Amino acid sequence: MRRNSTQYARPIRRRSAGLAVGALTLAASLLVQGCSAGGGSSDSSGPVELTFLNQSRGQEAALNQLAEQYTKEKGIKITVDSPGPTDYLPKLQAKAQSKSMPDIYSSFNATEMAPFYKAGWAMDLSSELQGDWGKNFAPAVIKMSTFAEGNNLGVPAGIYTAHWETQTYGLLVDPAATGIDPKALPKTSAELISKLAAGSKDGHGTFSVAASLTPQLIQGYASNWLTDEEISATFDGKASWKSDGWRKAFQLLVDMKEAGVIANGALPGGQNDNPTVETSFFSKHEVAAVFDASPGVSVGLRTAPDYNSYFSLGLPPAADGKLAPRSPGLPGKGAVVNPKGKHPKEALAFVKWLTEPAQQKVFAEVGRIMPTNPELLAKGDLPPQLAGFGAGVKDMQVLPNTPTSNVNTAIVRDSQSLVLGELTVDQVLDDLQAAQDRK
16 A cells, blocks of 8 residues: 555654654664564563553553553553653664564654564564454555555565554634534535634634645645545646646635635744644634644643533535545554564554454543544544544545655645745646656
8 A cells, every 4th residue: 555655644743854864774774683683472481561662642641541451451561651752763763773672662654664664573464454353443544554565665565553543634623712613514615714704803813724734734625626546646746736626725725815714824834833733722722723633632632631612523625626525544543563572462462452442442532532443433422522533534535645755845835835925826836746746
């Protein structure tokens, strides 16, 4: 499935370019370390203890709770180490080099994790997922987790991650501040803009989106006119960025700007743009609606635990859209099993247990993490903060590729210029096509 080296990561916790390059340049070293490392069969001497290196603070409370429960039920001690998202990858790299890899570790985006997979630090779960265990996951999640033969990251074909979170994109809306009734949602994007404009009492705008999330916003809105195959073909350079679908998608930003709904008339940018947007919504209540990824809900719970008076929804359809809009989709939080650890069988058993419906429900309730289990998603009893995101899982875009890094950078930059009135939509499309054509 994966064949493009650029995968949308969770923008709220973006790594610096140096870390991403560092992960790739360490590949050869990790390969040597991985091949020379021992392990691969369970060590039956003494009590079993497992270590889990956790990247996400949003799931930390739920993961610690479940680890304690598992210890009580199975008698296996689970130590969860949560260094935080900034320090996670350097710590994982250090452990690989020192041959002290954890039994289980958090999955992250494909580019940064590929060296660990190629070094043999990840168990291929393909055969396991072909059995009953695979029923715990929506088929799209397994498809998105699969490395196809010949992928350009050089990872052997297989599945190396098990996910208890599905990631989609949409809107977070405060009904009191916007006047948008969750029981009478806007039927079109134009109606959404009209309602947001009516809720802007101070003239500073009610809506915000981080510049780093504009590629996902534009991709989702473009699906009103473009099929998944057409979107994928554009990312591959086989279709033009100058098509009407992309033109109309970027026009959404212009329409929002002209209606005065974009907060301060600009898109926040920079390294911490999405944390800034989330803070302005969850904690400071400076804006009443934002475009975000579903993991933003767990961030909101951690940073503003007493703020619950908001809901999520997918992008309303365009009035002239030919297709129902579909959110870009990604496998979210999950785990990788180290086959070279002292207890790989026990580590796999713990990960399987974490992905069972009862435990996925704990992640959803304690951490507001959207599950991957079809049964939980079908029940429709997710918290209102997650319900809108959950509704988008069934029809989310499942693509074999993403924009090239050149194009992704151009979308982020040009979206800001478009909102500021420095570029027209046609100029943006010209620039994207030029970025696509650069090798």
